[in-house]
Amino acid sequence: MRVAVLGGDGFCGWPAALHLSANGHDVSIVDSLVRRRADEELGVQSLTPIASLADRVAAWQEVTGRQISTVEFDVAHDYDALVAFLDDTRPDAVVHFAEQRSAPYSMKTPWHKRYTVDNNLNATNNLLVALIELGLETHVIHLGSMGVYGYETVPVDLPEGYLTVSYPDRNGEMRSRDILYPTNPGSVYHMSKSLDQLLFQFYGRNDDMRITDLHQGIVWGTQTDETELDPRLINRFDYDGDYGTVLNRFIIEAAIGYPLTVHGTGGQTRAFINIRDTVKCIRIAVESGDQVTGRVRVMNQMTETHRVSELAELVADTLGAEINMVANPRQEADANELVVRNDHLLGLGLDPITLDSGLLVTEADLARKYGDRIDQSRIPAKSYWNSNRRSAVEGSSD
Amino acid sequence: MRVAVLGGDGFCGWPAALHLSANGHDVSIVDSLVRRRADEELGVQSLTPIASLADRVAAWQEVTGRQISTVEFDVAHDYDALVAFLDDTRPDAVVHFAEQRSAPYSMKTPWHKRYTVDNNLNATNNLLVALIELGLETHVIHLGSMGVYGYETVPVDLPEGYLTVSYPDRNGEMRSRDILYPTNPGSVYHMSKSLDQLLFQFYGRNDDMRITDLHQGIVWGTQTDETELDPRLINRFDYDGDYGTVLNRFIIEAAIGYPLTVHGTGGQTRAFINIRDTVKCIRIAVESGDQVTGRVRVMNQMTETHRVSELAELVADTLGAEINMVANPRQEADANELVVRNDHLLGLGLDPITLDSGLLVTEADLARKYGDRIDQSRIPAKSYWNSNRRSAVEGSSD
Numbered sequence: 001m002r003v004a005v006l007g008g009d010g011f012c013g014w015p016a017a018l019h020l021s022a023n024g025h026d027v028s029i030v031d032s033l034v035r036r037r038a039d040e041e042l043g044v045q046s047l048t049p050i051a052s053l054a055d056r057v058a059a060w061q062e063v064t065g066r067q068i069s070t071v072e073f074d075v076a077h078d079y080d081a082l083v084a085f086l087d088d089t090r091p092d093a094v095v096h097f098a099e100q101r102s103a104p105y106s107m108k109t110p111w112h113k114r115y116t117v118d119n120n121l122n123a124t125n126n127l128l129v130a131l132i133e134l135g136l137e138t139h140v141i142h143l144g145s146m147g148v149y150g151y152e153t154v155p156v157d158l159p160e161g162y163l164t165v166s167y168p169d170r171n172g173e174m175r176s177r178d179i180l181y182p183t184n185p186g187s188v189y190h191m192s193k194s195l196d197q198l199l200f201q202f203y204g205r206n207d208d209m210r211i212t213d214l215h216q217g218i219v220w221g222t223q224t225d226e227t228e229l230d231p232r233l234i235n236r237f238d239y240d241g242d243y244g245t246v247l248n249r250f251i252i253e254a255a256i257g258y259p260l261t262v263h264g265t266g267g268q269t270r271a272f273i274n275i276r277d278t279v280k281c282i283r284i285a286v287e288s289g290d291q292v293t294g295r296v297r298v299m300n301q302m303t304e305t306h307r308v309s310e311l312a313e314l315v316a317d318t319l320g321a322e323i324n325m326v327a328n329p330r331q332e333a334d335a336n337e338l339v340v341r342n343d344h345l346l347g348l349g350l351d352p353i354t355l356d357s358g359l360l361v362t363e364a365d366l367a368r369k370y371g372d373r374i375d376q377s378r379i380p381a382k383s384y385w386n387s388n389r390r391s392a393v394e395g396s397s398d
Numbered sequence: 399m400r401v402a403v404l405g406g407d408g409f410c411g412w413p414a415a416l417h418l419s420a421n422g423h424d425v426s427i428v429d430s431l432v433r434r435r436a437d438e439e440l441g442v443q444s445l446t447p448i449a450s451l452a453d454r455v456a457a458w459q460e461v462t463g464r465q466i467s468t469v470e471f472d473v474a475h476d477y478d479a480l481v482a483f484l485d486d487t488r489p490d491a492v493v494h495f496a497e498q499r500s501a502p503y504s505m506k507t508p509w510h511k512r513y514t515v516d517n518n519l520n521a522t523n524n525l526l527v528a529l530i531e532l533g534l535e536t537h538v539i540h541l542g543s544m545g546v547y548g549y550e551t552v553p554v555d556l557p558e559g560y561l562t563v564s565y566p567d568r569n570g571e572m573r574s575r576d577i578l579y580p581t582n583p584g585s586v587y588h589m590s591k592s593l594d595q596l597l598f599q600f601y602g603r604n605d606d607m608r609i610t611d612l613h614q615g616i617v618w619g620t621q622t623d624e625t626e627l628d629p630r631l632i633n634r635f636d637y638d639g640d641y642g643t644v645l646n647r648f649i650i651e652a653a654i655g656y657p658l659t660v661h662g663t664g665g666q667t668r669a670f671i672n673i674r675d676t677v678k679c680i681r682i683a684v685e686s687g688d689q690v691t692g693r694v695r696v697m698n699q700m701t702e703t704h705r706v707s708e709l710a711e712l713v714a715d716t717l718g719a720e721i722n723m724v725a726n727p728r729q730e731a732d733a734n735e736l737v738v739r740n741d742h743l744l745g746l747g748l749d750p751i752t753l754d755s756g757l758l759v760t761e762a763d764l765a766r767k768y769g770d771r772i773d774q775s776r777i778p779a780k781s782y783w784n785s786n787r788r789s790a791v792e793g794s795s796d
Contacts, residue, residue, distance in 0.1 A: 079512060110531045114477060117523045118516075121593070125515045133508045135785065155567035165563035165577075169553035170737070179563075179580040183596060191600045195519070195593050198581060202589045206729050207784050331604050339568070386605050387533065
């Protein structure tokens with residue numbers, strides 16, 4: 001299939017593009033390279049030394065003989081380039097990673113809040129409007145987030161996108177209806193994914209589009225079978241307080257002897273997925289596009305849930321580390337329970353890689369290998385959700 | 399109270415600003431004047447000759463001795479100007495009309511879809527982010543739309559924003575929960591109001607903001623007690639296929655002997671409110687801001703519901719007119735039922751003006767007075783919701 005990967009230079013986009021290419025798909029990457037500029041803005045670099053996009057695809061061709069084309073433009077702000085690209089490539093599927101993907105980054109300053117909403121919404125809207133304008137029947141695969149469901153404890157196993165609810169009609173008889181699961185995002189970033197959901201709901205119905213929304217858990221790990229083939233294919237590894245995800249941060253912290261930074265009590269339960277499973281899920285979503293005909297298909301792209309404090313203990317036990325409880329910069333519940341259904345992807349053949357697979361140690365080896373690239377001053381999370389959280393953290397030791 | 403009216407030069411914004419000023423509030427208007435430019439873009443003009451914003455406020459001061467300040471900037475795209483304005487005026491309440499407000503305009507072309515999402519979302523996001531940045535406790539009053547509820551027939555009287563639903567927990571016990579009424583917008587414009595709802599939900603909770611969202615029905619009428627005081631204060635009257643609202647269009651059509659343009663069977667039921675009640679509701683919302691402390695207050699700002707075909711018959715009977723059923727350019731149900739609760743505003747003192755109040759005839763007199771300003775070629779609605787609707791309409795006589 002012809003597959004366009006928007007945001008194909010990023011942490012999930014790059015290994016997903018390689019995995020699709022390795023499996024025989026004809027892949028084009030679109031990227032504005034904004035994620036690399038965010039590193040410059042934040043004064044940080046990927047733990048792993050990543051090659052330029054041009055060098056990456058050249059290496060991929062050298063190693064595998066497979067070609068990936070690349071185009072550089074901003075999906076959110078260069079609509080004409082997007083239309084020209086889609087008209088030219090007429091993809092069977094578009095995988096849409098072209099969104100700002102960090103919750104702390106989205107909460108840093110007024111500018112970051114505004115950037116995240118503007119970028120993420122316009123990117124998604126532009127994509128949908130362009131496909132409608134061109135009359136293409138392209139399957140759209142979007143990276144959503146588990147965060148759209150929210151992280152309050154709820155008495156149900158989180159379903160995949162929809163919830164059947166009942167309520168009394170005007171005569172007091174109970175009626176039942178399937179609705180999009182009531183959204184409860186905890187950051188501007190997660191809110192932007194909730195907004196995306198409404199765009200998919202509307203255009204899907206109004207213009208009879210085929211759309212899959214993947215509500216992904218927190219990704220951990222770095223390398224995949226494809227990125228391991230050559231050092232120039234290496235994937236990025238973010239450890240900083242903005243883009244670093246919790247488990248990857250614990251791993252590098254342990255690797256360099258920095259106490260594990262647990263926010264609050266660590267009672268937060270979150271859903272996780274290894275990057276190797278992320279790329280498989282994307283391929284599965286692409287290859288099962290024929291199944292998407294009616295309403296938006298929502299699949300939960302995660303494989304296990306863990307309490308943050310238990311993760312910290314696991315990492316401390318496996319790799320050896322101290323644990324440091326720090327005041328939580330986020331406005332969120334101190335603790336929550338979370339059970340998530342992921343029947344869709346399991347039914348389509350996903351065979352989950354779990355935390356006990358030994359990959360933790362592999363990751364720690366990678367972290368140690370590049371440990372001299374770490375700037376420890378970039379480890380603490382310094383993006384505050386609101387003025388109360390700022391006071392709480394700045395008034396405490398870190 | 400100090401009240402800022404964003405979009406205070408528009409159809410609802412201008413008479414609302416005057417009504418607030420007449421009732422002793424200290425009013426500032428912000429407007430980019432984009433609505434006047436849209437008239438130029440569409441090659442149409444308000445039925446009523448409207449003065450420039452500068453002449454309007456000068457006339458208001460001359461007639462009443464009350465001052466309204468004005469500032470011209472784009473709330474969606476000039477964040478620095480917005481922060482400076484809010485920091486300078488430190489309003490007790492902001493009434494936010496600064497959104498593209500036409501469903502057909504939002505569906506005309508790819509550009510119009512993109513403009514509506516970009517403009518409406520960034521305007522709302524900028525406002526909320528700016529108030530948070532400045533630490534102001536300003537009450538935000540936003541013009542939403544009945545269209546966020548959708549126009550499918552549902553078995554309940556539409557509640558005000560929230561619906562209590564139940565669902566079985568993982569042990570099979572029924573649980574109950576209040577949720578935002580599941581949104582079902584029928585156009586990009588209405589979708590943008592659904593997106594706004596999620597912004598209010600998120601920032602309201604994260605930053606403890608006071609927010610009122612007014613889900614307004616279709617406005618009819620033109621003048622208010624305040625705009626009638628002087629010809630230079632006259633409100634705009636849109637009759638064109640994009641910005642004209644259904645009842646106002648029927649009135650001018652009847653006034654000039656043009657057959658009433660009923661879309662489809664006219665079986666659509668919609669909620670209505672007279673512009674005189676709109677401005678009262680805005681004032682009531684502003685003056686009851688102290689009641690808003692917790693979750694977003696949602697009030698349905700409408701006074702009656704009618705089936706479009708019945709409205710056409712009423713206008714035809716009252717004013718004399720033919721009725722012309724034309725193929726519907728909109729993707730919507732041919733017919734629906736609609737019952738709406740508006741207890742909030744009634745409880746706060748709204749005394750509804752209904753269609754049988756005689757104002758129809760007053761409106762028709764106004765339409766006849768300015769009838770020579772009408773360009774009949776601008777009456778048909780030529781914005782198609784999707785390719786199927788385009789084919790259906792363009793393949794039929796209009």
